[in-house]
Structures are given as structure tokens and as C-alpha cells.
Amino acid sequence: MQRPELEEALTTIARTQQTVRRAVLRWTLAPSLAVWGLVWLVGYPASLVLAGDALTLLWIGLVTLGLAVSFGTQLVAARRLRSPQGRRIGLSWAVASGYLVLWAALLFPRDPELASFVLVTAVMAGYVLYGIWISRFMAVIGLFVTAVAVAGFLLGPVPFALSVGLLGGGALVVGSLWLWWSSRDDAR
Amino acid sequence: MTLDERIHQPTRLRIMAALAALAPESEIEFTALRDLLGLTDGNLSTHLLRLEEAGYIRVRKTFVGRKPRTFLALTPDGRAAFERYRAALVALLSSQLPLPAESSGDQDGSDERGGSL
Numbered sequence: 069m070q071r072p073e074l075e076e077a078l079t080t081i082a083r084t085q086q087t088v089r090r091a092v093l094r095w096t097l098a099p100s101l102a103v104w105g106l107v108w109l110v111g112y113p114a115s116l117v118l119a120g121d122a123l124t125l126l127w128i129g130l131v132t133l134g135l136a137v138s139f140g141t142q143l144v145a146a147r148r149l150r151s152p153q154g155r156r157i158g159l160s161w162a163v164a165s166g167y168l169v170l171w172a173a174l175l176f177p178r179d180p181e182l183a184s185f186v187l188v189t190a191v192m193a194g195y196v197l198y199g200i201w202i203s204r205f206m207a208v209i210g211l212f213v214t215a216v217a218v219a220g221f222l223l224g225p226v227p228f229a230l231s232v233g234l235l236g237g238g239a240l241v242v243g244s245l246w247l248w249w250s251s252r253d254d255a256r
Numbered sequence: 257m258t259l260d261e262r263i264h265q266p267t268r269l270r271i272m273a274a275l276a277a278l279a280p281e282s283e284i285e286f287t288a289l290r291d292l293l294g295l296t297d298g299n300l301s302t303h304l305l306r307l308e309e310a311g312y313i314r315v316r317k318t319f320v321g322r323k324p325r326t327f328l329a330l331t332p333d334g335r336a337a338f339e340r341y342r343a344a345l346v347a348l349l350s351s352q353l354p355l356p357a358e359s360s361g362d363q364d365g366s367d368e369r370g371g372s373l
Contacts, residue, residue, distance in 0.1 A: 069259070074349050075349060077264065077269060077345055078342075078345050078346070080273065084269075084273040084277070084293070085273050085274070085277035088273075088274045088277040088278065088292060089277055091288075092278070147285060148284065148288035149282065149283070149285070149288070150282065150283045150327060151279055151281065151283070152281045153279065153282075
């Protein structure tokens with residue numbers, strides 16, 4: 069057995085595992101990232117021009133769309149991939165999301181901007197934690213959007229809505245596209 | 257220093273590497289793995305059978321809705337064997353000892369012996 073054959077085996081392992089990890093991210097995250105990015109791209113800038121019931125209805129519609137796509141994404145992914153930890157992870161996300169909605173509901177009447185800031189940064193903390201355990205890619209997105217949200221929050225309501233909507237939402241959409249693009253040539 | 261020839265065969269190496277990339281106990285559906293690796297149904301089935309016989313993978317048949325599905329996972333023995341195989345590769349490459357000019361083994365999938373270097 070020759071050294072090049074051994075090196076080729078190691079290369080095969082690395083390349084195959086990269087293909088699988090990218091595919092898992094594509095199956096489990098890419099559609100959700102894209103939809104939540106679009107939700108933010110539409111919702112936050114709309115907060116600058118809409119108010120009252122119209123804005124509330126818009127956000128209810130957008131969040132419902134986001135949750136539906138996220139749930140559907142996990143259902144479709146479960147046709148390809150199953151994990152005994154999957155249900156516990158999903159339940160953990162559901163519990164955390166419930167607390168976030170509770171905090172946002174309590175904060176929103178007093179300070180809508182602070183409520184949004186708490187929601188965005190808490191979700192991004194989840195992305196960073198996901199990144200630590202599973203994929204650095206998610207940590208990069210989480211840290212970037214957190215920085216954007218903090219900067220916008222410090223600058224005021226209009227910069228916050230624009231930065232989170234355009235830069236934060238845009239980052240999620242770009243992240244989703246990158247997941248698709250980076251794995252498009254993996255399947256042979 | 258030995259290399260497990262049941263893993264070293266190129267297609268089986270890709271299958272084992274793919275399954276090892278998943279979290280422990282995680283399963284991947286047959287057609288998803290087939291598409292990821294660019295294999296045919298028959299080719300994948302043949303190599304899966306050999307890995308299953310070696311006790312390295314677990315094959316679970318079930319239904320998703322009304323459609324039959326086959327899910328695949330590494331067994332604990334399979335994961336340990338894969339890690340030993342990878343460690344052996346690294347050790348062999350990092351050593352400066354000349355490698356014996358032994359047969360490269362099962363390139364066509366017909367040889368199931370455990371090879372050694």
C-alpha cells in the first residue's frame with residue numbers, strides 16, 4: 069500500500085464528511101433561514117411606515133409564515149434524517165421560543181423596540197450556541213446579526229428597524245443561499 | 257499497524273465516513289445517502305450488506321406515511337472501527353517508516369479480509 073493511497077483515503081473521509089454536514093444544514097436549516105430573513109426584511113422596515121392594527125396583523129402573518137415553514141422544514145428533513153436527540157432538541161427550542169414570546173408580549177406594550185431587541189438577540193444567542201455545538205456557520209450569522217442589532221438599538225428606532233430588517237434579514241437570506249450554493253456540487 | 261479492509265474499500269470508506277459525520281445514533285434514509293454519495297441503488301445495497309455483516313451498520317426498515325423507507329446508522333462497533341481506521345491512517349502517514357508494498361486489497365469490493373500494513 070502506497071502513501072498516496074493513504075492520503076487519498078484521508079482526503080475522501082474529509083470530503084465526504086463535509087458533503088454530509090453541508091447537506092444536513094441544507095435540509096434542516098436553509099428554508100427556515102430564508103423565510104425568517106424575508107420576514108425580517110419585510111417586517112422591520114414596515115414597522116417604520118405602518119402602525120396599529122395593520123402592523124400587528126402584518127407581524128402575525130409574517131411570524132405565522134415563519135413558524136409554518138420552520139415546522140414544515142423539520143418534517144421534510146425527518147424523511148431523510150432521524151436522531152433520538154431530535155425531539156428533545158425540538159422541544160427545547162419550543163420551550164425557549166415560548167419564553168421569548170412571553171417576554172416580548174410583556175415588553176411590547178411598554179417598549180416595542182426593546183421587545184424586538186430581546187427577541188432578535190435571544191434567537192441569535194441560540195444560533196451561536198448551535199454554532200458552538202454543530203456548525204461554525206451558524207455562529208458567524210448569530211454574531212453578525214447580534215452586532216447589527218446592538219448597533220441599531222444604540223442608534224435609535226429607525227436605525228434599529230433598518231439594520232435588523234435589511235442587514236439582519238439579509239444575512240439570514242444570504243446564509244440560506246450560501247448553504248444551497250456551497251452544497252450544490254457535493255452530490256455526484 | 258493494521259487497516260480494516262472492510263472499511264478501506266473506497267465506496268465503503270465513503271459510506272462509513274458519511275455515517276460517522278452524523279451524530280451518534282442518528283439515522284439517514286437510504287435514498288438520501290445514495291444521492292449524497294452519487295451511487296446506484298445496487299451498488300449502495302451491496303456495500304451496505306457487507307458493512308451490516310461486519311456489524312458496522314444498522315439497517316432499519318420502516319414506513320413514512322405509506323411509503324417503505326430504509327434508515328441507516330453506524331453501530332457503536334462501527335463508529336469505533338471507523339475511528340480506529342482513521343487513527344491508523346494518520347499514524348501511518350505521520351510515521352516516517354517506509355510502507356510495506358502490500359496489496360492495496362479490495363478495490364473491486366471482492367476481498368473482505370482484514371488487511372495490514
